[in-house]
Every structure is written in C-alpha cells, then in structure tokens.
Amino acid sequence: MTAFFEPARVNAGRLPGPEQNMEETAATAAGRRKVHVKSYGCQMNVYDADRMVDVLAPQGFSETERMEDADLVILNTCHIRERATEKVFSELGKVRLLKARRAAAGKTTTIAVAGCVAQAEGAEILRRQAAVDLVVGPQSYHRLSDLVARAAAAPGVVDTDFPTEDKFDHLAPPAPEAIRARGVTSFVTVQEGCDKFCSFCVVPYTRGAEVSRPLVKVIAEIERLAAAGVREVTLIGQNVNAYHGAGANGSLGPLLRQTARVPGIARVRYTTSHPRDMDEELIAAHAEEPALMPFLHLPVQSGSDRVLAAMNRRHSGADYIAVVERVRRARPDIALSSDFIVGFPGETEAEFGETLALVRAVRFASAYAFKYSPRAGTPAAEMADQVADDCKRDRLSRLQQLIEEQRLDFNRALVGRTVEVLFEKSGRHPGQIAGKSPYLQAVQVAGPTTLIGEVAKVAITGLGANSLFGQLAVG
Ligand code: 5AD
Ligand code: SF4
Numbered sequence: 001m002t003a004f005f006e007p008a009r010v011n012a013g014r015l016p017g018p019e020q021n022m023e024e025t026a027a028t029a030a031g032r033r034k035v036h037v038k039s040y041g042c043q044m045n046v047y048d049a050d051r052m053v054d055v056l057a058p059q060g061f062s063e064t065e066r067m068e069d070a071d072l073v074i075l076n077t078c079h080i081r082e083r084a085t086e087k088v089f090s091e092l093g094k095v096r097l098l099k100a101r102r103a104a105a106g107k108t109t110t111i112a113v114a115g116c117v118a119q120a121e122g123a124e125i126l127r128r129q130a131a132v133d134l135v136v137g138p139q140s141y142h143r144l145s146d147l148v149a150r151a152a153a154a155p156g157v158v159d160t161d162f163p164t165e166d167k168f169d170h171l172a173p174p175a176p177e178a179i180r181a182r183g184v185t186s187f188v189t190v191q192e193g194c195d196k197f198c199s200f201c202v203v204p205y206t207r208g209a210e211v212s213r214p215l216v217k218v219i220a221e222i223e224r225l226a227a228a229g230v231r232e233v234t235l236i237g238q239n240v241n242a243y244h245g246a247g248a249n250g251s252l253g254p255l256l257r258q259t260a261r262v263p264g265i266a267r268v269r270y271t272t273s274h275p276r277d278m279d280e281e282l283i284a285a286h287a288e289e290p291a292l293m294p295f296l297h298l299p300v301q302s303g304s305d306r307v308l309a310a311m312n313r314r315h316s317g318a319d320y321i322a323v324v325e326r327v328r329r330a331r332p333d334i335a336l337s338s339d340f341i342v343g344f345p346g347e348t349e350a351e352f353g354e355t356l357a358l359v360r361a362v363r364f365a366s367a368y369a370f371k372y373s374p375r376a377g378t379p380a381a382e383m384a385d386q387v388a389d390d391c392k393r394d395r396l397s398r399l400q401q402l403i404e405e406q407r408l409d410f411n412r413a414l415v416g417r418t419v420e421v422l423f424e425k426s427g428r429h430p431g432q433i434a435g436k437s438p439y440l441q442a443v444q445v446a447g448p449t450t451l452i453g454e455v456a457k458v459a460i461t462g463l464g465a466n467s468l469f470g471q472l473a474v475g
C-alpha cells in the first residue's frame with residue numbers, strides 16, 4: 001500500500017529551463033495565459049477540471065480547447081485500470097513533443113499531471129517523463145496557482161499531500177459566465193474518497209478516506225449554478241450514497257430533496273452508489289421526489305457470492321437483488337445500470353455464469369464491464385490464480401453482448417412512448433437539438449435552439465446506434 005504515497009512535497013530541485021524568459025513574465029503580467037485541461041476517467045475528473053480552471057482564472061488564465069495554444073497543459077488522469085494509466089504516459093509523450101515545438105517558436109509550456117495517477121505515482125512521473133513540470137494530487141487543487149508559479153520558476157514540483165484543511169472552502173467559485181459556458185447540466189461533488197476497500201480498487205488510496213461536504217455548502221453551490229441557468233445537477237462522489245455531511249441526517253436522501261427544491265433546478269441525479277448504502281431515506285426520495293430522475297447506477301461487480309466475498313464487497317448477489325426490488329417498488333420505472341469485473345482472481349466459468357444469471361435476473365438499461373486489471377498495492381493484485389487474459393477477453397465479450405441486448409431492449413421499449421427531455425445542446429445536424437430522457441438516454445429531435453435549457457415532451461419515434469430519435473409532442 002505504501003507505494004501509493006509519496007512524500008508530501010518533493011522538489012527535484014531542477015533549475016529553471018531556458019524557456020523561462022522575460023517574454024513569459026510579460027505575458028503573465030498581462031494575464032494572457034491559456035490553460036488546457038484534458039480529463040480521463042470518471043465524472044469527478046470532469047468536475048475537478050472545471051475547479052482547476054476556476055482556481056487559475058484570477059491568475060489570468062483562460063481556458064482553451066486547443067492544447068497547442070496552451071501555456072499550461074494539465075492532464076487530469078485516471079488510475080483505476082492499467083490501460084487508463086498507460087494512456088496517460090502515451091499522451092505525455094505527445095505533449096512533450098508539443099512543448100518542444102512551442103519552445104522552438106519561443107513559447108513556454110508548463111506540463112502538469114493531476115488526478116489519480118499523480119496521487120499514486122507522485123515523483124515517479126517526473127522520472128518517467130522529464131518534460132513534466134508539476135505533479136498535483138486531487139486534494140491539492142486549491143493550491144494550484146501557487147504550485148504552477150513554483151513549477152514555472154523551478155520545474156519538478158510534486159504535491160500529493162492529503163491536507164487537513166477543507167479544500168472545498170478554498171476552491172474559487174466559478175464566475176456566472178463560466179457556469180453558462182459549461183451548459184445547463186452540472187456535476188457537483190458532495191462526497192469524496194472511499195472507506196470500502198474493495199480488494200481490486202485503488203480509489204481508497206488515491207482519493208483517500210470518505211469525506212462529505214456539509215449540506216448547506218453543497219446547496220449554496222447549487223443555488224449559484226441554478227442562478228446562472230443550470231437546470232440539472234448530478235451529485236457525485238466515489239461512494240455518493242455514503243454521504244453523511246453535516247445537516248443531512250446521515251443519508252443522501254435529504255440532500256437530494258433539498259437540491260430538488262432549489263429554484264430553477266428541474267432534475268437531480270447522483271452517482272456512484274454502493275448497494276450497502278441504499279438506505280430507506282434514499283429509496284423513499286425515489287418514491288416521493290419527481291425531480292429525482294429514475295436512473296440508478298449501482299455497481300454489483302459480480303454475481304458470484306464467492307467472488308463478491310473475495311472482492312470484499314460485503315454483499316451477496318441476493319442482497320443486491322433485494323436492494324433492486326426495494327428501489328423498484330419505490331419507483332417502478334427506474335432504469336438500472338451497473339459495473340462488472342470479469343476474470344477476478346480465481347473466477348471459474350461457473351462463477352462467471354452466476355454473473356450472467358444475475359444480469360438476466362435484474363435486466364439493466366445499460367452497464368459497464370471491465371477485465372480485471374491488477375493494481376499495485378491492492379490485495380487482489382497479490383492473489384494467486386490470476387485469470388489468463390484470453391479467458392478474461394472471452395468472458396468480457398460474452399457479458400458485453402448480454403448487456404448490449406438488454407440496452408437495446410430497454411431503448412426499444414420506449415419507441416412509441418412520450419417522455420420528457422431536457423435539451424442540452426445543438427444536435428448533430430443543423431435544425432436538431434439534443435437532450436436526455438429521464439433514463440439518461442440521448443435524444444435527438446428537430447427543434448429550435450431556444451429550447452436548450454427547457455424540459456419538453458417528446459414522442460420517441462426511432463432508435464439510432466447511440467441515441468433515440470423523436471418529435472416534439474404538441475400540448
Ligand atoms: N480492474 C478492473 N476494473 C476495475 N474497476 C475498479 N477497479 C478495477 C480493477 N482493478 C471498475 C469497477 C468500478 C469501476 C469504476 O471500475 O467495476 O465500479
Ligand atoms: Fe472502489 Fe467503489 Fe469499492 Fe470504493 S466502493 S473501493 S470506490 S469499487
């Protein structure tokens with residue numbers, strides 16, 4: 001486990017590079033610098049990317065979509081599976097070339113690695129890719145301006161500390177224009193970290209122990225978002241339904257209800273949940289709160305009780321099905337989604353068959369399946385009888401096929417029905433607008449962009465590969 005933690009602040013002590021010239025200082029003073037954040041992984045990283053931009057805005061940084069224009073490139077990384085980590089190092093190779101090209105044109109580029117790879121690998125990143133100037137873990141984003149300035153003066157700054165202060169108290173609130181530019185839906189972090197220690201998972205090490213934000217602070221953030229035009233918020237956390245912020249009575253339910261009451265907010269969602277934390281108050285909110293959308297992402301990981309125990313999930317397949325039944329009693333039309341891992345150490349063909357059986361029993365609207373990926377420092381990585389990759393690949397494709405059948409069935413069942421859609425943006429073709437159904441399906445219709453930000457009734461007429469097609473319903 002110790003492999004995950006680096007000394008609090010390490011400065012490799014490198015001297016400022018030749019690119020630290022006077023021009024850069026002048027640009028800084030004029031506040032014309034640009035930042036590009038490239039995010040990988042979960043919704044938390046999407047939220048964090050916006051927070052980093054907000055923190056840097058007072059230093060004169062504005063966001064650019066084009067990495068080649070950026071004076072500061074931040075890779076906001078994911079460490080959950082090995083492939084996610086490798087993607088980051090291959091991207092860093094490209095960013096290094098970009099930095100060299102810009103240097104040849106007399107421009108300075110600061111490269112920062114943030115997110116969970118930063119937290120897990122720390123100074124190792126500087127050893128593997130010398131072009132990196134700054135490594136910053138998710139608990140230090142409120143210090144980003146200072147860290148970027150230090151890295152510009154002396155590259156090789158590492159901050160993967162777990163500070164004692166509440167980082168949310170020190171994060172800059174976004175300006176109303178920034179909120180508007182980001183659209184009518186928004187993520188809001190309400191809880192961070194995880195104490196569950198599933199035996200395959202790095203999250204408890206990279207994001208630390210569970211911390212919940214006080215209810216009043218979350219609601220104040222949502223009020224600011226709503227005042228700037230946000231209509232839907234998704235409350236996020238690695239273990240969001242373990243939320244126990246001050247003022248919330250130990251449940252996510254009261255926070256969801258209060259969120260739904262914020263003027264302007266039409267829709268509320270939350271993710272990601274653990275089956276053990278689906279408490280009565282939360283389930284009751286699904287029955288009683290129309291703004292709480294009928295979609296639940298509830299990872300089960302496996303249908304085999306032996307595998308679930310080895311995963312340290314602390315629930316059985318039957319427990320999961322019982323939770324699903326309770327939720328469905330409260331909200332019969334709820335769409336369910338899940339995560340699965342195939343090829344966990346020791347998983348037999350019969351145990352994999354139990355996963356398929358669970359999927360058939362529950363029926364999901366969508367789900368994600370992953371091959372087990374050993375992560376250094378987690379207990380499962382040390383387990384004997386690791387499953388061969390071709391076996392994992394075979395199970396993954398069989399499970400994905402079943403999930404895809406269920407997804408298509410779920411989508412097909414909506415054709416001919418009328419659902420409410422929150423329109424979020426222009427559609428793929430001129431004259432089209434795109435939004436989401438209550439069940440989180442993408443929906444495209446012919447309609448005016450003035451409907452963006454509005455909820456309207458749509459008659460679903462057909463299915464595309466990744467979205468539904470519909471017509472605005474009259475009346
Ligand atoms: N290998 C494969 N999948 C993993 N996940 C988490 N850790 C691993 C791992 N080591 C999956 C789980 C989790 C999702 C976010 O990623 O299914 O719910
Ligand atoms: Fe990882 Fe989720 Fe398990 Fe926490 S509950 S350890 S985040 S898989």
